Each structure stands twice: as C-alpha cells, then as structure tokens.
Amino acid sequence: MDAGLEVSNLSYNYGSKKALDDITFSALSGKFTALLGPNGAGKTTLYHLLTRIMKLQAGHIRIFGNDLKKSPLSAMASMGIVFQQQTLDLDLTIRQNLKYFAALHGLPADDLEDKITEGLKSLDIAERGEEKVRSLNGGHRRRAEIARALLHNPRILLLDEPTVGLDVPSRKAIVDYVHMLCREQQLTVLWATHLVDEVMQEDNLIILHQGKVRAQGNVSTLSEEHNCETVDDLFRKLVMSGEKA
C-alpha cells in the first residue's frame, strides 16, 4: 500500500531543547493512523511542521509524493487540517466560516452552498449552519472544523487532538465519523491523541514519546509483538518503560 504521508529523519529544536529527534514514519494511503503520545511528546510541533506553520530544520516530509519543501502548494492543496486550537472565526456563522475557507482554497462558488450543506449534514450540524460560532458548544465547533477541513475534498486529513475538551458522546461521534471516512472514502488520516480509547484494533499506530518514535505498525501486530492485550497496555509498556520497539 502507498504512503500518503512520509516523514523521514525529522528533527526540530527549540533552542537547546529537542522537540523532535530524528523521527521517521509513514501513514498509509486510505488508512487511519493514530499518533499516540503523552502531552509534550512533540505531536503539536510535528503538526506545525506538517502544515508549514513552522519551517523544517532537518528532515523531509512528503504528502502523496509531493515534497513539502519543494512543492509546498501541491502538498498543501491535498491536505485537510484540524488543529488542536480552535480556529473558527467566532463572530461569523458556521456557513460563513466554511465559505471563507473555500475562498482561501480558490473553490468555485457554483455548487458551494450545496457542498457546505452536504458536509454539515454528514456531521449532523446542518441546522446550526446560520448560527454564530460563538454561540456553539465545543462539540459543534469541532464538527464544523472537520466539515471545513473536508470541504475541498482533501486526500489526507491531519487532526491534532481534535477531541480535547469534548464529552464522551461527542468524542465517540467524531472518532467514529473519521474512521468511517477512511473505510468508505479511502481518506488517509493522521490522528494525534493522548487518549488510548480513540485507537481501534484495525488502525495503524505510531507512538511518539519525548520527541522519538517508540513504535509503529498495525495495532494488532504491535500488541502481539509486545504481548499486550490492549492499546493501553501497549502504550504503558512502551512509554512508561521507555522500551523501544
């Protein structure tokens, strides 16, 4: 299977502090890859590098073969992003936020309204479309951000701890929806989280700890290799003990 995202020998330092230390991994095309790591593991730094918010210091990133450094525009065009921090304009409605995003991606206005309605419907927030973001709860805001990230039909969706601060039903709904996108629409997903219950057995897993990749592979295979019954056990074993795969 092809890699939708390839990261090789990526390092990043904040002054003398190493945030990412020579990490190499890939996210398979059409698959859900969970990037699991405790707080401070380097997940957000990695997302800022993947999305060109910060500049690469060392290493390479390829999105469907497009090098982020050499062909940034093609790489960025195929990417949908949900940041950890909420990024909607609070004083605009959901629809206005989505229209603004569409304009930033140069999408034509022809069937935009229909596309927005369709996207909001699939996340069960169509009736909230005309409400200002400020009046929405965290769960609805997150869904709106996911609908926005999918508006331009990206090939890869990058989500940085998208369920932080949400209640259990909202978390589950979002986790299930993104898994469904992988299964039914072959969307490539990189999902950063520190919550083990968001990772499913069929997912691919990358464990990031203290700026290093501790393990990567299919959840079932990794569990078998490390004699662990659950993702939680695997995570504890690799992160708490500092054992390398």
Place this chain on the structure above:
Amino acid sequence: MTSIDDNLSRQSVLAVYFRCLKGVVWREGLRFFQQRGRLIAALVRPLVWLLIFAAGFRATLGLSIIPPYETYVLYDVYIVPGLVGMIQMFNGMQSSLSLVYDREMGSMKVLMTSPLPRWYLLTCKLLAGCFVSLLQVYTFLLVAYLFGIELPLLGYLAVLPVLLVTGLMLGAVGMLLSTFVKQLENFAGVMNFVIFPAFFLSSALYPLWKMKESSELLYWLCTFNPFTYAVEFLRFSLYLKFSLLATGWTFFCLALFLSAAIWAYDPKRGLGGVGRG
C-alpha cells in the same frame, strides 16, 4: 475522493487567486459591518480634528501659498488630506490588531495553510483592510463636504488609486508591527509609540516649513517620516497635481514595509503566536 490538485489544474489560476482575494475582502467587510462602533469611531476621530481643532486654529494659524494649493486655503481645508491619512493609519493599525487577535484565536492558521503563496495571502489581507479604509475615507470626505469643505470634484476620483497605495503602505507597517507583538494587550502601547509620533511628526497638521521655523531637528525627523509623504501624495492627488518626491517615497516605503512584513510572517521564523507542541 478527487483532489484539489485536479481542480486547480482545471481551473484558471487567475480565477483561483481572485476567489481568494474576494473571500478575504468579504470576511474583512463582514467583520467591519458587524462592529458598528468601528465606523463611528473611525469617523468621529477625524471629524473632531476637522470641526473642533481646525476651527480653533483657523484664526491663529496663517498658511502661505504652498504647492499643491494655488491660493490661500483655510486651515480646515489644509488638514483634510492629513486626516484622510490619519483614518488610513488608524485603520492599518486596527487591521494589524485583528491580525494579532487572529493569531491568538487561531484563525491565522487557516489563512496560512491555504495552498496559495503566503505573500499573496498577506497582500490579500492588506488589500481587504485597505478597502475598508476606502469606505471610511469617502464617508469622511462626504461629511466634510456637507460641512462646506469642498475639494476639486475630480480630486475625489483621482485620490482613489492613491488611497490604495497609501492604505497598503500604512497597512504593511501595521502588519510588520503585529509580527513583533506577541500578545493583544501589548498592542495599545505600540499604537501610542507609532501612531502619535507618526502623525505629529508629519505634514498632516502643519506644513513642514512651519515646523522648520520652530525646530530644525523636528523638521528633519518629519522629512524622514513615511507618513509625511503619504499625506503629501494624498494632498497632491486631491488637487490633481503630481509630486515625484511624495509618490516615489510612498512607493518605496510600500515596497520596503510590504517585503519586511512578508519576510516577518515567513514560516522560517514561525508565526509569533504559535506555541510549542
């Protein structure tokens, strides 16, 4: 799923760029009209100067005939271009304040992760702020006209492209400043250190020869102030005249500040508000 790459190759590149500009201007316009107080504040400030300050000074301040004027003008007529510049400068700072806000609220990331080039996105942002300042300026000129301050009719038209240049230049200064300001709360201080010195050390309120009579040093500072040249560029165009010095300096400053602002927003240096992972 079809990729946007395919869409981009099918669509005219120009159309994609234009849609982006339209979207950024539309958002800025929406935000402006939602903040009703902003238009009122933008008008009250120069009108206080025009209708109160200028009325008081009209009797005490004598102006000799200086270009672009061909005759003696009243003080309130003299300060109109300076007040137009003031509207644009405040608007430029307000836009940069919103950049700091966008950065703190995260919406700057949405702009910066568009597939279009960063320099273009930032220029769109500046143009959007500039269009908002045009609305403010023409409303101000209309109110001034109703109070009897008439300028050459064609001057209202001739000043339009100049307003775009001066608005972009002053917006670029604001954008550059916003890259140095890490928190919204610090911005008020920056405004005080930039707006007031720039306004008072310029030809907005008094011709430079008057300043020279009082202080050679202050006069010298005024001649280095980009705002002086923006005001003179506006003044000359309002009277359908051309000043090579004012035009040249304004374009030079626009190129300088715009390049510096784009450089400062380059991911090489990160976006000031971005936190660690």
